Amino acid sequence: MPAFLDISRLTIAFPKSPVPVLSDVELQIEKGEFVAVIGHSGCGKSTMLNVVAGLLEPTLGGVVLDGREIAGPGPDRAVVFQNHSLLPWLTCYENIKLAVDQTLKSSMGRKERHEWILHNLGLVRMMHAKDKRPHEISGGMKQRIGIGRALAMKPKVLLMDEPFGALDALTRAHLQDQVMQIHNDLGMTTMMITHDVDEAVLLSDRIVMLTNGPNAHVGEILHVDLPRPRDRLALANDPRFVNARAAVLEFLHARHTNPALEAA
């Protein structure tokens, strides 16, 4: 039985460079699983997500989602972009509406879609700002709308590209808790790119660690064996959390040192 999301022998080379960014990446994600992909900057983790999203063509290998090979981008693989990518001339409601109208028009009536947009605004706790434009709300709120928009497409898999990278530590923690809550409620299959070790351990079922690029591949996969729901305060001193954290740190900082720091 093949995996729900099956990334096999994925190799990505850019035209001008002789060495591929990623080579022979293998990753199987089960339905409902939350997988974090971590690695030093420049290792190609965002490239990997872009291929799964369909925004980038793989050089070799491919991605199969729910029994079908992906070709091009589509709403079954909704993306939460790092810089939120909301359309600035639309309100929060309209940003989600654009996605919902476009992707769910055939399956839902007008009124049903309206309810669904409001439901998703509520899911990310942004009802109060539904008529605000993106420049009127904070970075964390923008990202919440970005998540709400992605979820509203009813994707088979949610792709998050360093979703909280640009946020301050407090806001990031708050949004992580919200994503955990939503994942608990909806059980959506999620692949998240991150460079934050705590975030990876706290949120995911498995952490995929990429070696340094070029020629990056999956170096190690760590199962995070923590019961859900998880609580960040309770986990802070939990030996399982601490061990998982240490294992990722060891991989990143002892065995695969940041290439940028090495050069310096």
Place this chain on the structure above:
Amino acid sequence: MNVQTKPVAAVAATTSTAPAKPRVAPVIPRESRARAIAAQVLPPLLILAVLLTIWEFAGRQPGATLPAPSQVWTNSYDLIVNPFYDNGGLDKGLFWHLSASLTRVFMGFAIATVVGIGTGLLIGTSTFAMRGLDPIFQVLRTIPPLAWLPLSLAAFREAQPSAIFVIFITSVWPIIINTAVGVRNVPQDYRNVAAVIRLRGPSYFLKVVLPAAAPYIFTGLRIGIGLSWLAIIAAEMLIGGVGIGFFVWDAWNSSNLTDIIVALVYVGLVGFALDRAVALIGRLVTRGTMAN
């Protein structure tokens, strides 16, 4: 986890000091607001007064070729205080001349807006169209407006459409070029969003490209309206009839130098108003787009 403890501590520190010093909403005194307005308005008025004084002084010198401001006021008093009189023929108040010129500008500019945005969208989306048309446009746009007038007179055989054509051909280039640049510069983020939700074809164009390019389009329109106003004055000098350009030329032929000065002040003010009007419309239409 240590990442979080620091900000928490910082917040606690600020909240504990807060009650000691209750925050009062800053009240801006009325005086300072009036002063701020005065700071904006007074300098230009002051400089204007100085310039008028120098001009007055220079104009009163024996052998001065141009009239002083006081002479302008006395000689062209009727023209200044009554812009609405109409004695038939070309003997009309400045309002009528200006409105004739503005009508031509609006007609030419309206055609230029439609054609310019349309062509710009084409060039912005089709690489073939850009490669084919851009070099031609780059050459054509350097041709001075008046150089088109003889050709357009030959083609249309009438003054009015010729003048409108000159306005069109003058203002269309910046609209085309800016629209094309705007379309080409739709941020990759927006393209990605559109790709993920499979927004394509006309609806992608209407819902993403056009709003994203709107600020560029309005920059083009603003340059275009400025050029139109420059061109109409010159064109009207040559084609005659009612219009502020010909009014200036006519005043020169009858040696009414003071009338020319009054007309020039009006031309400047109208040009300024046109520029600001397009800028204002642009701000209203693109609200939100720029602020990110």
